[in-house]
Amino acid sequence: MPGFPVYALATTNVYVSLGRFGPNNRLDIVATAGPRILKVRGDGVLDPAGAILLGGAIAAPAAIGDVDHDGDNEYVVVTANPAAVAVIRPENTVQASRQLAIGKTFSAPVALADLDLNGNLEIIAATDQGDVYLLHPDCTDLTGWPKSVSAGSKLNSPIAADVSGTSAPEVFWAEQGAGGAEVQGYFVTGTAVTGFPKAGTGTLYGSPIVDYMVGSPEVFFATTDGGYSWNNLGVLNEGWPKALTGAGDVTPASGDVDNDGLLDVVFLTYGSTHSLNLIQTHAPLIRTPGLVTHWWSMYGYNPERQFCLACSPLDQVTGVAPGANEGLRLDAAPSVGRAFAFTLELPAAGPVRLEMFDLGGRRVRTLVKDELPAGVRSVNWDARRDAGAPVAPGVYYARLSATVAGRVRQMVQRVVVLR
Numbered sequence: 001m002p003g004f005p006v007y008a009l010a011t012t013n014v015y016v017s018l019g020r021f022g023p024n025n026r027l028d029i030v031a032t033a034g035p036r037i038l039k040v041r042g043d044g045v046l047d048p049a050g051a052i053l054l055g056g057a058i059a060a061p062a063a064i065g066d067v068d069h070d071g072d073n074e075y076v077v078v079t080a081n082p083a084a085v086a087v088i089r090p091e092n093t094v095q096a097s098r099q100l101a102i103g104k105t106f107s108a109p110v111a112l113a114d115l116d117l118n119g120n121l122e123i124i125a126a127t128d129q130g131d132v133y134l135l136h137p138d139c140t141d142l143t144g145w146p147k148s149v150s151a152g153s154k155l156n157s158p159i160a161a162d163v164s165g166t167s168a169p170e171v172f173w174a175e176q177g178a179g180g181a182e183v184q185g186y187f188v189t190g191t192a193v194t195g196f197p198k199a200g201t202g203t204l205y206g207s208p209i210v211d212y213m214v215g216s217p218e219v220f221f222a223t224t225d226g227g228y229s230w231n232n233l234g235v236l237n238e239g240w241p242k243a244l245t246g247a248g249d250v251t252p253a254s255g256d257v258d259n260d261g262l263l264d265v266v267f268l269t270y271g272s273t274h275s276l277n278l279i280q281t282h283a284p285l286i287r288t289p290g291l292v293t294h295w296w297s298m299y300g301y302n303p304e305r306q307f308c309l310a311c312s313p314l315d316q317v318t319g320v321a322p323g324a325n326e327g328l329r330l331d332a333a334p335s336v337g338r339a340f341a342f343t344l345e346l347p348a349a350g351p352v353r354l355e356m357f358d359l360g361g362r363r364v365r366t367l368v369k370d371e372l373p374a375g376v377r378s379v380n381w382d383a384r385r386d387a388g389a390p391v392a393p394g395v396y397y398a399r400l401s402a403t404v405a406g407r408v409r410q411m412v413q414r415v416v417v418l419r
Contacts (some may be wrong), residue, residue: 003044006031012057015109018304019064019073021090027304030075032058037077037088052092056082060109060157061300065308067112068095068137069119071362071385076123078106085110085125085139098139104129108207111301113160113169113293113309115188116142117353119366119386121308122188124171126155132173134188144190149175149197157251159296160309161210163217163232164193167351167403169293169309172196174204174221181223183208183230195234200241201225206251210296212286213237213263217294222248222267227279229265242279246271251299256285330354330400330411338383338390340415342367342398349373350403356381357397364391367398383417393419 014033029040039047056079083104086097111124123135134145158173181204185193202225216232224247229240246269257264267277292310327347335341354368
């Protein structure tokens with residue numbers, strides 16, 4: 001391909017993620033190589049900001065998302081030794097950083113998710129010594145964290161997903177416990193998710209994933225002894241664990257492999273050779289737009305390897321199939337000047353969010369975040385960001401999220417802001 005290969009300036013491991021940056025929302029390559037971070041355009045040209053040099057070798061791919069809810073994606077990396085977390089601005093300047101105590105090391109990427117539903121992304125980082133840190137965008141600890149539940153056992157890359165149905169995602173990770181492989185689950189408050197931890201047998205080499213199988217988000221993971229699946233209450237699903245050909249080698253992945261509309265789970269195993277094991281669950285594949293925080297279906301969350309829950313443009317703004325909203329309604333109409341008036345119809349009382357996104361899927365304004373009664377109401381948007389600055393002219397999307405009949409539903413409306 002023209003412009004490639006690109007010399008990564010390192011003889012050690014190079015890790016790659018893809019993310020959108022800048023006013024044109026271009027998809028760039030973020031490569032971490034030794035102590036350097038390089039941002040490369042799709043034509044192979046290095047970002048004019050150049051490379052950033054950190055104080056230690058970067059241990060994993062960069063996680064990419066709008067950490068501080070300012071409209072720009074940042075990338076978050078960890079260095080192995082000394083163990084440190086760094087939030088990097090798209091112009092390759094360090095926005096925030098945190099060095100851990102001597103003796104701590106990293107070998108797995110962080111995960112990003114809005115765990116407390118305040119618009120910012122929390123940073124989830126697991127050390128090789130059995131600690132899980134939950135950090136604000138400025139790299140300070142959230143109350144109740146870190147967790148050190150595994151008594152020095154090595155952890156794999158953490159993930160986040162709304163398994164319990166509370167709208168706020170929970171944190172999950174796999175660890176090697178005293179009796180074998182385990183999956184831990186915690187709320188952002190620091191309390192354990194109902195039914196967790198769950199134990200398997202054997203040794204683990206990958207992280208858990210989350211996907212729908214029998215009407216709720218299920219947790220899957222692999223050990224050297226087989227594949228496991230528990231429901232959202234921590235109960236082992238019928239027919240699991242599954243015997244695999246060989247020992248589970250890495251994080252599994254889920255999706256509709258054979259295009260039959262049903263969920264499949266793929267495990268990579270090793271023995272005399274490496275093998276792919278495909279488990280057909282016979283459950284419908286659920287990809288309802290309003291439920292995007294209910295799955296983390298592969299290593300890195302998505303094919304771009306962004307390690308960020310529901311942060312890509314395709315995850316953030318998606319339409320809803322006709323008839324799927326069960327009485328939820330969102331209408332938009334121009335108001336005075338550049339403003340817009342939205343009409344919301346809620347079929348039942350419950351938690352409601354009305355948010356504005358740009359074409360890149362970045363949240364620019366939260367208009368409603370509250371428990372509301374059923375009924376019709378109006379909400380105005382003055383074409384400004386949360387911080388008060390006016391948005392640029394262009395296309396924006398209003399997304400209404402509400403709980404209807406025990407499930408999160410969404411409606412999306414397109415508006416155009418003029419000069």
